[in-house]
Amino acid sequence: MATIPLITVICTANICRSPMGQAILQAKADAAGLQLAVNSCGVQALTGMRPDKQALGALERAGYKIGEEKRAMQLLMPQANAAQLMLVMEHRHKQWITHNFPAYSGKVWLMGHWNLQSEVPDPIGKGPEQFDECLQLLEYEIDQWLPKLKTLL
Incomplete structure (x- = not known):
């Protein structure tokens, strides 16, 4: 039985x-119809915290759901190892992962890779x-990622 690919968003x-x-x-x-987890x-997780109320509100307004069980989790070696692909928001996140987990640097990509390597700004506060x-x-x-994921994974 094939394993479902895991993508970690960071x-x-x-x-x-x-x-x-x-x-x-x-x-x-x-x-x-893509089978993904x-x-x-x-990279500096507020471990154990629920997502920000503003983030939850934005998701709800747009019709998305995230489970009540979702809690902030630090990226550690087991998570880096388990992911087939890691999508990061900023160049500095990629640098942090490459520095801390050099063996996994090949699976770290910027979320905005296909959009001129753009970053996703932090709305916190x-x-x-x-x-x-x-x-x-x-x-x-x-x-932008979905068609590529169909061929990559």
């Missing part, structure tokens, strides 16, 4: 961008409008 604290990216990527992969971690903009950017970036 940001800093794992309470805003990466949980939103996790929910969006899982929903879009499911809708596209998606989780999220942080901002209002609903900025969280909605972040969510829309994540949707756009994930839409």
Whole structure:
């Protein structure tokens, strides 16, 4: 029986961008018939915290769901090893992973890789409008990834 590929979405604290990216990527992969498991971690995770209320609100307004069990999780060796692909929000996240887990540097890609290597700005501490903009950017970036994931995984 084939193993379902795991994609890990990564940001800093794992309470805003990466949980939103996790929910969006899982929903879009499911809708596209792609068998993927998606989780999220942080490079400086606020371990054990629920996603930010603004992030949860943005997901809800856009029709996405993330489980009540979702808690911030630090990216550690077991998570880096388990992922077939790690999608990060910023260049510095990629640098952190490459420095801390050099053996896994080949599976770390910028979420905005197909969009001129663009970063996804952190909306933490901002209002609903900025969280909605972040969510829309994540949707756009994930839409760029989906056709590639069909051939990569």
